[in-house]
Amino acid sequence: MxxxxxxxxxxxxxxxxxxxxxxxxxxxxxxxxxxxxxxxxxxxxxxxxxxxxxxxxxxxxxxxxxxxxxxxxxxxQSMGSVERVYTLIRDIGDYRVGQLKVVAPPSFSEGVLPDIVSAFLERFPRVHLSIDSRSIETSKAMIATRAADCGFVKLPLGRTDLHFEHIVSSATVCVLSAGHPLRSQRVLTPQKLRGHPLILLGLGRTSRAQIEAEFARAGVRPEVRLETHTVGSACALAERGLGVALVNEMLATPYLRAGGIVLPFEPTLTNEYSFVTSALSEPSRLTKAFLEITKAHFNTAGSPAAAAGSGARSTT
CATH class of the missing domain: 1.10.10.10 (Winged helix-like DNA-binding domain superfamily/Winged helix DNA-binding domain)
Structure with a gap:
């Protein structure tokens, strides 16, 4: 060998x-x-x-x-690590150039991160920022081994080699079309959804397991008509009247279009996200700055997270 x-x-x-x-x-x-x-x-x-x-x-x-x-x-992964070495050499020579690699779920990257990234690059215009979307377990491994500097991961983590800081919580909501027979309800429960076609995210997700557990507790068999792997497609399918989508409200907000209705789901299912770094080394200056800007974003009254949980609303 x-x-x-x-x-x-x-x-x-x-x-x-x-x-x-x-x-x-x-x-x-x-x-x-x-x-x-x-x-x-x-x-x-x-x-x-x-x-x-x-x-x-x-x-x-x-x-x-x-x-x-x-x-x-x-x-x-090895090429990514080698590229980090080359980038570090260039950074040392320039003193002002840096690189930050972030991993996040696809819907988080598409719907939430753009505003955060915009604020970060406004402050650090010469930094090269890389956003990667991987499976949850791969993302954790990349952060722990520093193949990525940081990332956004849904809690719980279940690992001791990662350091996390809770940043935002968002409830699971129901997205349905303006013509849906349940549109006038104040909230939707498993009992009220009995017999109605549902649109759920794919198997293996924590949120999917939470939803199915609540239906089981209520003694209701969920009528899953469609499965998809992105929040955006779930919202689009629901707004076309193909079923009720049960999704994370914060991630769904950027995808909602005219004609859709959002109703709270009860019992409340909370999706908690954390900013994660490796516990085996001190975060870089840029990583700390990215966390600072992330916190500022979620503390802003107009952010998608701040609007989440505000109750039923229509996008018409």
């Missing part, structure tokens, strides 16, 4: 990474400033060294094998 480690060059791993991310040897060669034959030879040498194929050829296309996909996940 020691000999194998010595033989594999960083450049060949980068070539493999570029081929997967770009989808072609030609584009990978362009990104690396090399010729296509040189990158092809580098890939062939890498496969020979490791003893298994990374791609199979499909009508001239390179498609990653299962082994290739497994290796790519690790190389992808």
């Amino acid at each position: 020691g000999e194998l480690r010595d033989e594999i060059s960083f450049k060949s791993l980068r070539a493999f990474h570029e081929i997967v991310t770009s989808g072609s040897v030609t584009e990978a060669a362009r990104r690396m400033g090399m010729s296509q034959p040189a990158v092809s030879r580098m890939l062939a040498q890498l496969e020979q060294q490791i003893g298994f194929e990374l791609f199979f050829r499909d009508h001239g296309r390179l498609v990653p094998t299962q082994d290739g996909i497994l290796l790519f996940d690790e190389v992808d």
Whole structure:
């Protein structure tokens, strides 16, 4: 294994990474400033060294094998760590340039983060900010190992290698169309939703488990018509009259359009989000500044979080 480690060059791993991310040897060669034959030879040498194929050829296309996909996940994180080293070298030389990598759930990144990022970059215009969306467990691992500087993760964390600071809570609400038969209700409960088609986020989420637990306690079988994986699509489907979407109000607010109605769901289900950093090292100056701006955003009266929980409302 020691000999194998010595033989594999960083450049060949980068070539493999570029081929997967770009989808072609030609584009990978362009990104690396090399010729296509040189990158092809580098890939062939890498496969020979490791003893298994990374791609199979499909009508001239390179498609990653299962082994290739497994290796790519690790190389992808390693490339991110190496890029952090290069960025640090540039920062030391300039003293004013920095990099901050943030991980957050997709709906949080799309609906909540833009205002925070805008305020941050106004204060630090030369900082390179990277926003990544990964699964919850991958996000936690990236923060703990400092592959990411910080992130927004839903509580509870369930890890001791992470430090968290609670930043915002938001209730689960019901989004429905203006013509829905339940539109005049003050609140919606599992009993009132009995027999009505529902739109829920995919299985495996904490919020989904909370919702199903409340329906079970009420002795009601939820009529799940549609499952989706983003809050935005759940709201859009509900506003078209395809069902009642049960979603996080803070995340849903940016996606609500004219004609939709938002009603509270009872019993109250609270979604709590925290700002997370690695517990194994001190956060950087930029990370602390990002937390400061995040707190200021959620303490502002006009923020989406401040508006959440204000009761039933219509977007007409």
